[in-house]
Amino acid sequence: MIEALQYEFMRNAVAAGLLAAVACGIVGVYVVVKRMVFISGGIAHTSFGGVGLGYFLGINPIIGALLFALGSGVAIGVMTRRTRLPEDTAIGVLWALGMALGVVLIGLTPGYAPDLMSYLFGNILTVPAGDLLLMLVLDAIILGMVIALYKEYFVVAFDEEYATAVGMPVERLWLLLLGMIALTVVVLIRVVGMILVIALLTFPAAMARRFTHSMKAMMALAVAFGAAFTIGGLALSYALRLPSGATIILLSGCSLAIVLAVTSRRSRG
Amino acid sequence: MSDMNTEAVIELSDVTVRYGDFVALEDVNLVVLPHDFLGIIGPNGGGKSTLLKVIMGLIVPDKGVVRVLGETPGRARQSVGYVAQRPSFDREFPASVQDVVLMGRYPLAGLFRRYSAADVEAVEHALDRVGMREARHKQIGRLSGGEQQRVFIARALVGKPELLLLDEPLAGVDPTMQAELYELLDELRRSLTVVMVSHDIGAISVHVESIACLNRRLYHHGSGELTPGVLEATYQCPVQFIVHGPVPHRVLKEHDA
Numbered sequence: 001m002i003e004a005l006q007y008e009f010m011r012n013a014v015a016a017g018l019l020a021a022v023a024c025g026i027v028g029v030y031v032v033v034k035r036m037v038f039i040s041g042g043i044a045h046t047s048f049g050g051v052g053l054g055y056f057l058g059i060n061p062i063i064g065a066l067l068f069a070l071g072s073g074v075a076i077g078v079m080t081r082r083t084r085l086p087e088d089t090a091i092g093v094l095w096a097l098g099m100a101l102g103v104v105l106i107g108l109t110p111g112y113a114p115d116l117m118s119y120l121f122g123n124i125l126t127v128p129a130g131d132l133l134l135m136l137v138l139d140a141i142i143l144g145m146v147i148a149l150y151k152e153y154f155v156v157a158f159d160e161e162y163a164t165a166v167g168m169p170v171e172r173l174w175l176l177l178l179g180m181i182a183l184t185v186v187v188l189i190r191v192v193g194m195i196l197v198i199a200l201l202t203f204p205a206a207m208a209r210r211f212t213h214s215m216k217a218m219m220a221l222a223v224a225f226g227a228a229f230t231i232g233g234l235a236l237s238y239a240l241r242l243p244s245g246a247t248i249i250l251l252s253g254c255s256l257a258i259v260l261a262v263t264s265r266r267s268r269g
Numbered sequence: 270m271s272d273m274n275t276e277a278v279i280e281l282s283d284v285t286v287r288y289g290d291f292v293a294l295e296d297v298n299l300v301v302l303p304h305d306f307l308g309i310i311g312p313n314g315g316g317k318s319t320l321l322k323v324i325m326g327l328i329v330p331d332k333g334v335v336r337v338l339g340e341t342p343g344r345a346r347q348s349v350g351y352v353a354q355r356p357s358f359d360r361e362f363p364a365s366v367q368d369v370v371l372m373g374r375y376p377l378a379g380l381f382r383r384y385s386a387a388d389v390e391a392v393e394h395a396l397d398r399v400g401m402r403e404a405r406h407k408q409i410g411r412l413s414g415g416e417q418q419r420v421f422i423a424r425a426l427v428g429k430p431e432l433l434l435l436d437e438p439l440a441g442v443d444p445t446m447q448a449e450l451y452e453l454l455d456e457l458r459r460s461l462t463v464v465m466v467s468h469d470i471g472a473i474s475v476h477v478e479s480i481a482c483l484n485r486r487l488y489h490h491g492s493g494e495l496t497p498g499v500l501e502a503t504y505q506c507p508v509q510f511i512v513h514g515p516v517p518h519r520v521l522k523e524h525d526a
Contacts, residue, residue, distance in 0.1 A: 148381055151378070161353055162356060165325060214365065215368070
């Protein structure tokens, strides 16, 4: 693995793994404590429509995915707050429509779609330098928003009714949080693929929760776990010649299972 | 309004609130003076939470005038502490007691600003007042229901309010704890004004100084005398008696069929 770092694609892969860990660790904590895993899955899958649009228009599919992820985040937010549509219905509708649109647009695009599998299942070894830069910018935006609005999101995540009572702009904060999830989804797509995004959003944060009851510590731990999973998964997939995205997810799943087993026995005893 | 009420903490005149066709509050008049401990009782759906939201400025009435501490409710909000019905937060939520009480400093800190050392100091002081200072580093979900309610009262106190509003503060708290919470509220009343709503008429204890009954309309009684007629108008069914506190009781005369 160390000697592999002499290759540029390997250095890019490590950078991509670390950038993904920052986004998924921080935003994943909100996703887990506010129980938004399914919403995040919806945003991730809807963004496939944007990938299709990217191929169809001949632009970078990740830009299409970014637009669709943001759009579906706002759409889910507005549908659940302003209409009587149940949240899971809104998510399911967008999820399926986004995927269907993506498939149709790719079908309409002449020739074959290169890298299509890497958007669905991720390929950390083929992240181009341009996408790394985009990931860096999105990470910076996410970090900036969480630092600026940490105390607001703490109250909103804990008790929305109280947040409203003390005069916080709860609905706008909620929409902004969905926007942050959308950005995180885009950061993660290149690493694990849109189908597996929810795993990186939940596993590191869920594992961190077993070790602390401070939200800041939980975020720091989740970032560290995320980095260990992406880099460890990358090394494993390189050594064993396995698909990288799925290897990262399996490694994090196994780690979470072990931590859950050990810590729940400890708290019972 | 008359000069007599210039010091009123809360003053509502002819307040009406409608949700579409549904009238939640109708011509409500209420004057609460400093250091009052007012209990408002009434059935579920009788407009109790709506009334609190009007006082906090979260709902603007369709008709009538609201003054809180001599100002509009929105401007007075910084000086109002609020204890919600026991929030259904996740017991595993990563928050310590101190983190939760800090939330009460939000109206003073405002958007984007960080909490200061003065905020943390105020938290310790508020936790002292409710007797929970020792527990400040514990996870909130690990406390008992009564202890959590003390922490939520501390969260309301930490902003140094002049008025404390409590929405069903005793729901789901066991009787011993209820008595302790009443003593706490009684003590707090020396430095501020307390308004509490409950659907449970048994919850209005000896400590509550004056009682109002609310079912769309408000019936306010100066000092704790409830007549069967008033209770019936509120609950729209005969109410047998009210039992208060551990020993001293206020028993109403039986309703003659």
